[in-house]
Amino acid sequence: KITSGPYKRIILKLSGESFAAAGERGISMEEVVHISAQTYRAKQQGVEIAIVIGGGNILRGAQFIAGNSSVHEATAHYMGMLATVINGLALQDALESLGCETRLLSTLKCDGVAEPFIRRRARRHLEKGRVIILAGGTGAPFVTTDTAAAQKALELEADILMKATRVDGVYSDDPEKNPHAVFYRDLTFEQVRNQNLRVMDPTAIAHCMEHNLPILVFNYRTDGNIEKAVRGEQIGTRVTS
Ligand code: UDP
Numbered sequence: 001k002i003t004s005g006p007y008k009r010i011i012l013k014l015s016g017e018s019f020a021a022a023g024e025r026g027i028s029m030e031e032v033v034h035i036s037a038q039t040y041r042a043k044q045q046g047v048e049i050a051i052v053i054g055g056g057n058i059l060r061g062a063q064f065i066a067g068n069s070s071v072h073e074a075t076a077h078y079m080g081m082l083a084t085v086i087n088g089l090a091l092q093d094a095l096e097s098l099g100c101e102t103r104l105l106s107t108l109k110c111d112g113v114a115e116p117f118i119r120r121r122a123r124r125h126l127e128k129g130r131v132i133i134l135a136g137g138t139g140a141p142f143v144t145t146d147t148a149a150a151q152k153a154l155e156l157e158a159d160i161l162m163k164a165t166r167v168d169g170v171y172s173d174d175p176e177k178n179p180h181a182v183f184y185r186d187l188t189f190e191q192v193r194n195q196n197l198r199v200m201d202p203t204a205i206a207h208c209m210e211h212n213l214p215i216l217v218f219n220y221r222t223d224g225n226i227e228k229a230v231r232g233e234q235i236g237t238r239v240t241s
Helices: 027-044 061-065 073-097 119-127 145-155 187-193 202-210 224-229
Strands: 009-014 048-053 102-106 131-135 162-165 186-188 215-219 236-241
Touching: 009 145, 027 048, 027 073, 027 131, 027 202, 027 224, 048 073, 048 119, 048 145, 073 102, 073 131, 073 215, 102 119, 145 186, 145 202, 162 224, 186 187, 187 202, 187 236, 215 224
Parallel strands: 009 048, 009 162, 048 131, 102 131, 162 215, 186 236
Antiparallel strands: 215 236
């Protein structure tokens, strides 16, 4: 199918929490299939989709080391990266159970379960219409999968980085805690930086800002939102130069 939307290639950042039932940890295949179905429908509109998957539903390095002096911080981050591979496997099977062709690629070497991430190979999969799932983050500790999403978007020359979250977009404060938090429809990178707004981690923001890569933050819990985002409809918060 030919896409009627504004984007040819998108990076979709799915956090680990989108894989767990509300308020829980671990993996709920019901949730994974739900987000997979949305993603597949979006893909069928004719865009190329590369998913960067998080691991926070299983383990976040920075949280894991709190009060744990017996594990090195770097080790904890590697554990987090491996968590993204576990999520990647679940996502791959969920998408394939719906008939969507996928490839799982990992930046961290994981022979036996995932292909190595090789830029040209990743692009080839996209051109052939496969949804690629990018696991292993950046392959390096001390950052998060937001940074991986920004880096992969630049490497793969995506038109936009879409970050699916639990809230409708970017607010002046945490909307789950402060009922007076103001919602922003459009922001510039400058505003995000100056107001210290929580969009993505600062390294990810810096990458996007430097390379003029737009970000869309939107709510994955509203059914049909991934499709709307792909069509370029007005949802969530857009961050541009
Ligand atoms: N991580 C890392 N390097 C990376 C990506 C991830 O060390 O390039 C580790 C980090 O500890 C992180 C964890 O993997 O907390 C899981 O990723 P993230 O927190 O980004 O998952 P999400 O919040 O998106 O579910």
